[in-house]
Amino acid sequence: MVPIPPIRERLREQNPPAYAKIGIVTQKAHILGMTRAELAELVTGLGEPKYRADQVFRAVHEQRLRSFDEITNLPKAFRAKLAEVADISQMSVESRFLSTDGTRRYLMKTGAGKPVETVYLPTENRDTICFSSQSGCPLKCDFCLTAKLGLLGNLTAGEIVEQIVIVLNDVYGVGAETPHGTNLVGMGAGEPFLNFENLIAALRLMADEKGLFIVPNRVTVSTAGIVPRIDDLAQLEDRPHLAISLSAATDELRDRLMPINRKWDLDALMKAARNFERSLKRGERFTFEYVMLGGVNDSTEDARTLAELLKRYKLRRCKINLIPHNGAEQLDYSSSSPEAVAAFKDTLESLGVDAYVRTPRGRDIYAACGQLAAKAA
Numbered sequence: 001m002v003p004i005p006p007i008r009e010r011l012r013e014q015n016p017p018a019y020a021k022i023g024i025v026t027q028k029a030h031i032l033g034m035t036r037a038e039l040a041e042l043v044t045g046l047g048e049p050k051y052r053a054d055q056v057f058r059a060v061h062e063q064r065l066r067s068f069d070e071i072t073n074l075p076k077a078f079r080a081k082l083a084e085v086a087d088i089s090q091m092s093v094e095s096r097f098l099s100t101d102g103t104r105r106y107l108m109k110t111g112a113g114k115p116v117e118t119v120y121l122p123t124e125n126r127d128t129i130c131f132s133s134q135s136g137c138p139l140k141c142d143f144c145l146t147a148k149l150g151l152l153g154n155l156t157a158g159e160i161v162e163q164i165v166i167v168l169n170d171v172y173g174v175g176a177e178t179p180h181g182t183n184l185v186g187m188g189a190g191e192p193f194l195n196f197e198n199l200i201a202a203l204r205l206m207a208d209e210k211g212l213f214i215v216p217n218r219v220t221v222s223t224a225g226i227v228p229r230i231d232d233l234a235q236l237e238d239r240p241h242l243a244i245s246l247s248a249a250t251d252e253l254r255d256r257l258m259p260i261n262r263k264w265d266l267d268a269l270m271k272a273a274r275n276f277e278r279s280l281k282r283g284e285r286f287t288f289e290y291v292m293l294g295g296v297n298d299s300t301e302d303a304r305t306l307a308e309l310l311k312r313y314k315l316r317r318c319k320i321n322l323i324p325h326n327g328a329e330q331l332d333y334s335s336s337s338p339e340a341v342a343a344f345k346d347t348l349e350s351l352g353v354d355a356y357v358r359t360p361r362g363r364d365i366y367a368a369c370g371q372l373a374a375k376a377a
């Protein structure tokens, strides 16, 4: 299990305090990345009573206010002191794209100028926000446009939370209650499990009932197969749902499509999945995602191999999400035909495996799965 460092160390690493100099730039603490205990430490350090921490937390998370001036229940002098040592906002929205299907893609930049993309997916019953955990991605999945960026940096917990706050404010307005049906998916740019501590810290902040109140049950995080972190997740009490991006049922093909497989092969991954399955609560399931690439991994034989793989590792409490590939000029793959997707699904189901087809969203604005590559137009 990854140890979560004590508050002071974590703050120092992820939210360097005001007096920490990075080169010639002074980086302030990011209020949105601080727990209430950390905020209490900050406000008492500034000579204010502890209850102010609660006021600040509610203002930035529950009301989603974006500047200290707007927190009018705090004394003016304290607001000025806070602004000297901390930021509410460290991200800026560079562009916002609207798809014909209602999907919105936000291209943001961190204070250090790194691109971050977040996608808002409205549906009739509930809205979903797909957030990024890294700027770019170090993994080299062959079918993914984000891979072309390489890793530009890990996002801090504050930057992860801020993406969601920006989207909620854009969709519902500042101060409006976060709808209780809002779902989060950690399936944007980056490999969330390579930024595990910040991810978990951000999810805990967003679950707070005095804040956004988006509970873990409404969150799904996807990994390309970072096996030790799957084991860590299995040990967490309040954890998000797990999705494992699989996309191939043999090592030979997965080595090619998702090179992370050369580090943790299918045997290691399936054993971690089985371990995770044992930790599931009653009625819970987890997901395997399978990107469908025309003529590469989408034959009925591939479907049989996949069903056989799940059977071999006795995985029963999982479902398969079939994701038709979202093409892009720089990628050598095309999407499977609707017939191939339907045949693949039928084959899985005939072998006792639950499979669902995920409808692509926001393809026209480069917002769909695997398309996030900081495209500015």
Ligand code: SF4
Residues within 6 Å of the ligand: 137, 138, 139, 140, 141, 144, 145, 146, 147, 188, 189, 190, 191, 224, 370
């Ligand atoms: S599919 Fe996910 S893990 Fe793989 S390169 Fe793209 S963003 Fe990274």
